[in-house]
Amino acid sequence: MAQIRTRFAPSPTGFMHLGVLRTALYAWLYAKKHNGAFILRIEDTDRTRYVEGAVDVIYETLKICGLNWDEGPDVGGDFAPYIQSERRDSYMKYALELVEKDMAYHQDGAIRQKTPSVGNTVFRDEIFGEITVNNTEIEDQVLIKSDGMPTYNFANVIDDHLMNITHIIRGSEFLSSTPKYILLYEALGWKPPVFIHVSPIMRDENNKLSKRDGDAYVSDFIEKGYLIEAVINYIALLGWSPKGENEFFTLDELMNEFSLDGVSKSPAIFDELKMRTVNAHYIRNLAPEKFKELALPFIGNPPENVDVLCAALQPRTELLTDIASQVDFIEKPCDYELDLYNNKKMKTSPETALVALGEALWAIKEHEFSRDDIYNAFKALADDSEVKIGFFLYPLQVALTGKQTAPGGGLDICIMLGKEESVKRIRTAIEKLS
């Protein structure tokens, strides 16, 4: 059997929509799973929709996703060039061939294809099944515009054929144009490729996930603190169901699992909460060093012991952008009312806090500055006075952070901030309480 060749054929019209990335992903997975080739082709014949910089966005997005292409504008290949505006001279000859065969005609400087006036156009889509359209419903499509440029649809078909594309995976918004494409393949005597149309990603039952929602682009999600691996994993499962129960897949695992029979006909509804959960999973599984590298830009001025902070943050972070609000105490404790020392569960109050902090200050100053040593000192104090260790730890957390919830208990925060800073903050808290 011939090598499977899929392509991603974006038009450079701006940022990359999540749905467009998913289409590219499916095309990549399908090709790679079958040891095929994945081709990148830029469809830029419509200069009015061209956006400066959009081609770079396409390259960058595919790269960070790990969707490498075997042929494309920058890497070349047997069918170069891979940018349609650089191929503009290759289309006319096929239009003229159709004129010659009386299957197309000149009109007002343009060339139009003649649609048969009787019969049906029939094709099979791997997801939607057999589709039949009455030819009377198909207009005579323009192939070459009066300025000599091919229409978008014409260039698309010619290039898919010339580049030996075997499987076309694209959004289902192209399903209604496909009969026109089929007529072209037939007129030119070419074998059509396999069509695989994928349903859109929806915001809700009635609306597509759109730019207007403010978060439909891949870059929006990266800015929000999603890891690209999590985005890929989540969108892969929007519209495709794996066989087993597992829902976490690396790109390689997706490649092994992916198959067309899991691709759904019905539109998938985007669920950002679900995507957050997937992201949290990926963040939890990062190597500590990697997490630190990603977290540092959100931390600002790091505390003395940044590794302790990162270890505390990692399981508490769903999105990287959650970090800033968790570390707002590092520069200085947040402003707080004395009432914050009241904690029913820990049986603490501003009065008990004054006592506890006095002893905590002593314990910290008199012992080796390590988590274990200080913990043992607190434990001994707690046993002596027959209180729970929270009697010390909660007021310590409030004194050090000014917060009711912090990334770690009082002791973790103390180690994070270091001895000097902790002692300083406890003293300030004692003054405030006295």
Ligand code: GLU
């Ligand atoms: N150029 C089209 C787009 O950007 C894709 C067409 C196709 O995949 O056939 O939406």
